[in-house]
Amino acid sequence: MPNLPVREHSRAGNFLVDKRDYKLNRCDSLEKMIGDGCTNIVKREPSRITVTQNDHSSDGGPGLEAIQIRPQRVKIQLTPNDAEVRLPIYYKIARNFPLDVYFLNDPSYTMRFLIQRLNELANSIADDISLLTTDFRFGLGTSMEKNILPFTDPKGLMYSCNNCDPPYSFIHRLSLTRDVEDFKVALSKVNTTGNFDFPEGLLDGLMQVMVCGDRIGWRNKARKMVLYASDIQFHQAGDGRLAGILEPNDCMCHMDSTGKYSKAEIQDYPSVGQIIQKARENNINILFVIGGDESERVRTTVYNSLAAALPGGIDFAAELDTTSSNIIQIIGDSYRLTFDASIQSNLNTCPEERNSSFAIFPEGLDERVTVDLEHACGCDCQMEPEAEPNSAKCNGRGRYECGICICDPGWAGERCDCDERGSVAKACGTEQGICSGVGNCTCGKCECSPGFDGEKCECSDRNCRSYNGLLCGGPTNGICDCGKCACYSNFTGETCECSTSTGMCMTENNTLCSENGICECGECICSAGFTGNHCERCKNCPAICEIQYNCVECAGFNQGLYNQSICDQRCKNVEIVSLLQEASFSKDLTITGCVLRDRFGCIIKFNVQCPPSPPDPLIIGASVSGAVVLIVLLCILIWKLLTMFYDNMEYSKFEHDLKNPAWETFENPIYKECITSFENPLREANVGESS
Structure with a gap:
């Protein structure tokens, strides 16, 4: 009789505080509540187990079903954080509980002795099993290999030995039957067969035995066993690709009328996961019986x-001895198998679904214990007379339970003093809607959504500006108050971006901006002529304070790195005065105030007068370039004006000549008439002759 512990753990605890003004967790462990100093502690109801069906164990018989597990149905009421609850379950093996045994054998040559021994031991096996149960049946099948290269040779293997069967994957030879003689006849018809490689395809046959229930003849209420006998490892999913088989195993029954597996050469071998799944779904126990010379290695690996x-x-494979006589013991050990079970609930709180059911059953058996589970999350203080309906503690408007008020409809609040029966629009309405559309009206007041506040949620953080991506500079600088940034005391500005602290402006000598500027928003604004994070540098005299420091030490205080001779040689320009002038800057002279600390920790103040800085080459170059450009532009302008003046004069003269011409239109001074002359070439010849 195994004990099944049922535990319920809950952060809500197992004890409640019946007190109105208790502000801590109302439900917790007793030790925690006593430690918090609370009183009026109320304990929840303890967990309970109620047996609702408990039929007596029975061996069964004609027309009767065997009963091996009791009780058959229980109801458990679980209380959070209660002590351990035990559920007793009794299991007794029925004398005549149905048993179906299917022998799935490897018909290879090396396993031929098993068929012979089974035939010889069939009656003995039946006699010994009848001592366990008189209601048993045997079935038979053989499984070898897919009839396809490279696993087998469909054309040549059948001629390789005498009395050999052609290659095949699986043949169902005998459905489950009570007739032992039929079983022996089926065994006598089994011949050996073979394959090429070492692994064999018995998983194909095992899958068909489990899923072809109608053909095999499995009974629903019987103990189902498959005795898997082989002497070598098996092929599994993926190996079929060696033969070009790509279609995965579909875990369906494909047994033809002759009992052969019809899709052996079409579908791949089943996977180990598929074998486990179908064994669980069909409540089938698989007993591996491994023989051969390498039985130990094959079983362990x-x-x-x-x-x-x-x-x-059964978490191991059994060894098949050479006489096969231990088969009876293997079946008997599996039939007498006992089981152990445990139940544990790890819920942290009571679930919304308070009622549920589940079943407890040993694998391989159809009988089970049904458990109806109810989470009992209520307390005595929630029921009358401890609970007070219409309680005065709730102003007569609610029910007082375990220290708090459960208000009637229309009322709310700790004492049901909030009247929610009025108009929400009147209490919380605005032009934009109830609570400006960004909140809920509770007890006549607006509860605003994150980012909104105000009496009616009219103020929004979205209206406040951000600095560096943070609203009002972040939580350290200020907060958004109804659309405007309200800065803390050490920040100012529209977005609280400006720090009023002068810490960032102080120098190592504890001077503000080296006394050469002012501090604004945590930064130094330097006076004219000075620069640097703390206005410590003179623009015209860079690093002048550090350069003159050694001379100041030796000339003024007879200390430092320079001895007297070096000091007299290098520090002739040092003048000791009774009162230092204020630092100033002008175009003629710059006086820089220096403050440094010597090696003894003393502060030394001195002034350095700097001559005007030399002209800036960049400014000179820019000025010359500008002057040249200006002269060129001026010349171009003068040339353009002269050209325009000359063109205007010529055009005026042309217009004057058009209006007052000095010749007639028919007397063109540039026109010359044509002159026509005639000569007789014979005239001179005639004149000569006459003379």
Whole structure:
């Protein structure tokens, strides 16, 4: 009789505080509440177990079903954080509980002795099993390999030995039957067959035995066993690709009328996961019986881990001895298998679904214990007479339970003093809607959504400006108050971006901006002529204070790195005065105030007069370039004006000549008439002759 512990852990605890003004967690452990100093502690109801069906154990018989597990149904009421609850379950093996045993054998040559021994031991096996139960049945099937290269040779293997069957994957030879003689006849018809490689395809046959229930003849209420006998490892999913088989195993029954597996050469081998799944779904116990010379190696490296993952509680593969006589013991050990179970609830709080059911059953058996689970989360203080309906503690407007008021409809608040029966629009309405559309009206007041505040949620943080991506400079600088930034005392500005602290402006000598500027928003604004984070540098005299420091020490205080001779040689320009002038800057002279600390920790103040800085080459170059450009532009302008003046004169003269011409239109002074002359070439010849 195993004890099944049922625990309920809850952060809400198992004790409640019946007190109105208690502000801590009302529900916690007793030790925690006593430590918090609370009183009026109320304990929840303890967990309870109620047996609702408890039929007596029975061996069954004709027309009767065997009963091996009791009780058959219980109801558990769990209380959070209660002490351990134990659920007793009794299991007794029925004398005549149905048993179906299917023998799935490897018909290879090396396993031929098993068929012979089974045939010889069939009656003995039946006699010994009848001592366990008289209601048993046997079935038979053989499984070898897919009839396809490279696993087998469909054309040549059948001629390789005498009395050999052609290659095949799986043949169902005998459905489950009570007739032992039929079982022996089926065994006598089994011939050996073979394959090429070492692994064999018995998983194909095992899958068909589990999923072809109608053809095999499995009974629903019987203890179902498959005795898997082989002497070598098995092929599994993926190996079929060697033969070009790509379609995965579909875990369906594909047994033809002759009992052969019809899709052996079409679908791949089943995976180990598929074998485990179908064994669980069909409540089948698989018993691995491994023979051969290498039985120990094959069992430890292949079958033991698979047996442990299968249902039934047998986590190892059995060894098949040479006489096969231990088969009876293997079946008997599995039939007498007992089981252990435990229940544990790890819920932190009571679930919304208070009622649920589940079943407890040993793998390989169809019987089970149904558990109806109810989470009892109520307390005595929630029920009358401890609970007070219409209690005066709730102003007569609610029910007082466990220290708090459960208000009637229309009322709210700790004492039900909030009247919610009035108009929400009147109490919380605005032009933009109830609570400006960004809140809820509770007890006549607005509860604003994050980012909004105000009496009616009219103020929004979105209206405040941000600095560096943070609203009002961040939580350290200020807060948004109804659309405007309200800065803390050490910040100012529209977005609280400006720090009023002068800490960032102080020098190592504890001077503000080296006394050469003012501090604004945590930064130094330097006076004219000075620069640097703390206005410590003179623009015209860079590093002048550090350069003159050694001379100041030796000439003024007879200390420092320079001895007297070096001091007299290098520090002739040092003048000791009774009162230092204020630092100033002008175009003629710059007086820089220096403050340094000597090696003894004393502060030394001195002034350095700097001559005007030399002209800036960049400014000179820019000025010359500008002058040249200006002269060129001026010349271009003068040339343009002269050209325009000359063109205007010529055009005026042209217009005057057009209006007052000095010739007639028919007397063109540039026109010359044509002159026509005639000569007789014979005239001179005639004149000569006459003379």
